[in-house]
Amino acid sequence: MATADAGTGRRRVTPPPWLVSGLRPQPTPIPWAAVLRASVAMAAPLAVGFAADRPAYGALVSMGALSGVIGDTADAYRMRIYNIAVPQLFGAVGVTLGSLVYGTGWASVGVLTAVALVSGMMSTIGAVASVSGLLLLLNSVVGAGLPMPDPWWVAPVLLAFGGLVVLALALLSWPFRRRLPERSAVARTYRAVAALLDAAGTPAYELHRQDVTERLNTSYDLILARRARYHGRSPAMVRTLSQLNVVIPLVEAAPAAHGEGRRLPEAVPAAVRALADDVARDRTGRPAPDLPPPDSPATRAVDTALRHTATVVHRGDPDPYNVDDRLGRPAALRVRVRRALRSVLLSEASWRYGLRLALCIGLAQALTSLIPVERSYWVALTVTFVLKPDYGSVFSRAVLRAVGTTAGLLVAAPLLAEVPSGWWFVPAMVVLAALIPALTAKGYAFQTAAVTPPILLLSDLFNHQGVNLVQPRFLDSLLGCAIVLVAGYLLWPESWHTRVGDRLADAVEDTADYVAYAFDLTSDHDRAERVRARRKLYRDLSAVRSEFQRALTEPPPVGTRAAAWWPLVVAVERIVDAATAARVRLNYGAPPPEPGEAVMIEGQLRELAAGIRTSETLVGVRADLTAIEEGILGALSQEVAAARAIASPQP
Secondary structure: OHHHHHHHHHHHOOOOHHHHHHHOOOOOOOOHHHHHHHHHHHHHHHHHHHHOOOHHHHHHHHHHHHHHHHHOOOOOHHHHHHHHHHHHHHHHHHHHHHHHOOOOOHHHHHHHHHHHHHHHHHOOOOHHHHHHHHHHHHHHHHHHHOOOOOOOOHHHHHHHHHHHHHHHHHHHHHHHHOOHHHHHHHHHHHHHHHHHHHHOOOOOHHHHHHHHHHHHHHHHHHHHHHHHHHOOOOHHHHHHHHHHHOOHHHHHHHHHHHHOOOOOOOHHHHHHHHHHHHHHHOOOOOOOOOOOOOOOHHHHHHHHHHHHHHHHHOOOOOOOOOOOOOOOOOOOHHHHHHHHHHHHHHOHHHHHHHHHHHHHHHHHHHHHHHOOOOOOHHHHHHHHHHOOOOOOOHHHHHHHHHHHHHHHHHHHHHHHHHOOOOOOHHHHHHHHHHHHHHHHOOOHHHHHHHHHHHHHHHHHHHHOOHHHHHHHHHHHHHHHHHHHHHHHHHOOHHHHOOOHHHHHHHHHHHHHHHHHHHOOOOOOOOHHHHHHHHHHHHHHHHHHHHHHHHHHOOOOOHHHHHHHHHHHHHHHHHHHHHHHHHHHHHHOOOOOOOOOHHHHHHHHHHHHHHHHHOOOOOOOOOOOOOOOOOOOOHHHHHHHHHHHHHOOOOO
16 A cells, blocks of 8 residues: 555656656757857857957847857758848847837837737748747847947947857858758758668658658758749759659658568668768769569559669759759749738738737736836746747746746856856856757757856846846746736637647648549649649648647647547548558559549548547547448558548547
8 A cells, every 4th residue: 555655646746748848858969060159159249348348249249149049040051141140130120129218117018019019920920030020029128128338229230240240150161061951951851761661561660751751841941942042043953952852752652662561672772871872972973773673563663763763863964944843932032021921911820929929028018117126128038938939838838938047047146156247257158158059959948048047147247236136037037937827828718729630630631632633533633743732741741740749748638638639640641641652553553443432532531621620529520431442542441441430439
């Protein structure tokens, strides 16, 4: 009995899974180049400021560099320019607006609330707009809470300059590595495909297929974003895109090979790994791969796709006018900006998030105006960081923010107590700045813990309060987290619901469209259109997985309800694989399906989507099925039947 009681006691003190997942560091490598850039970009301005007897100026440049360090997340150099330079412009606007209302009381409340509305709506557009909106609001809060040097233009110029220092350091190796990020992304995609083919016929196949989807998404996003500028005129970009396009038939053939239930010869994944090395090293004129003869429609599909892939990879001069942008070439910049503005102004989700952020910032500023809170700008800063729309669960971020801030304050307290303000801040900043990129990829709590000490050291150059900054910052952070939990989480019904079901229903409807399109033998559909439809399917499923991971970090009942959807998420992914495999086998000699079979499966999928969309607990979706036991669509029919059974558990 004592043992049972002890076991029960141990279970009671076990942290909840959503908290454990946030506190578990991600197994990511340390980006040493980013670590070096952060140390130089944030410590050097302090040294220059002390040497010129202008420590406040050096602190402002270092603050701008901190924003650049956080935004330096892209691999491609052109994307780094967007990710760092564009947000710095919005940050300069933000600090200007904030400094104009410094010390004005309720006027600053109104201005910061309006800025929060704009910032929140911007954050729903995309990655660059999200960071830009973040800096717009953060710098507005800093400008309204800290005295900025005169004249008015000094602070925005110095902050923007700090971000540009990070960009300049990042671009130092551009002449030597300007094409390396794109080639490296494609080579990583090839290696993921090799691992997928090696896992065909084994339980590890599903995990590798997810990795291939992520690699393809990343590579296309990276290359098409750059190609939008060159419009097909850059031979290097044309060749890189053609190497990425040609791996798609190999990816399509993988489900067919996996469906046969047997391993592919080792020579097949070995040949793909060799092609990955050739892509990475930009080698041409290599011999054709030595492959065993195929003995089935699936292995014929793999053999044909692999030989064609090798031909394209080793070709030095692909036709620039015969390279298909599988996901569609991006429109001109002015067109994308116009579409984004129209979308953000007409989007209910955009207004909803903007109003949520504005409400929380308005409450934070109003409360700190009514209650004497020392250096109250930290409350609004906490609200901004926690309520970011693309950082995961609001609830878990609020808790992890409190945990990370506490850890950061424990590091900062002895530094502020023992390190005298002045030149000793420079070596301290060298170490503290290096921790930011090293810990950011480990998780949100780790990033918060890494960012807190440098911000406190920089704030001390304005406040000159030393260790007395620590306790107010801790209380301000807790107050900001409490505001977010109440006004940004509990008051919004959508916080208590997961969107996994809606997104999954969309993916099932897209699968039904793909089945109708792929097996309509009465029409001569363009193969490129089928490829685009299939890529869209896997992007949809990738979005479902992201939403599922976000929902799992929520406390019960949201996290528990989301976990119940997981078997159906896997079942839908298997349906897409089965549909792809059937189409590949059809292309390579398998008998076509009987008339009406594809129509029946399409109808079953649409019924499944309708049931998912109207169900919270996966009940009430069941219908009588007549499964196709034989033929090319037999496996697909079985996967559909399995998904429908999962969606309607028997009493």
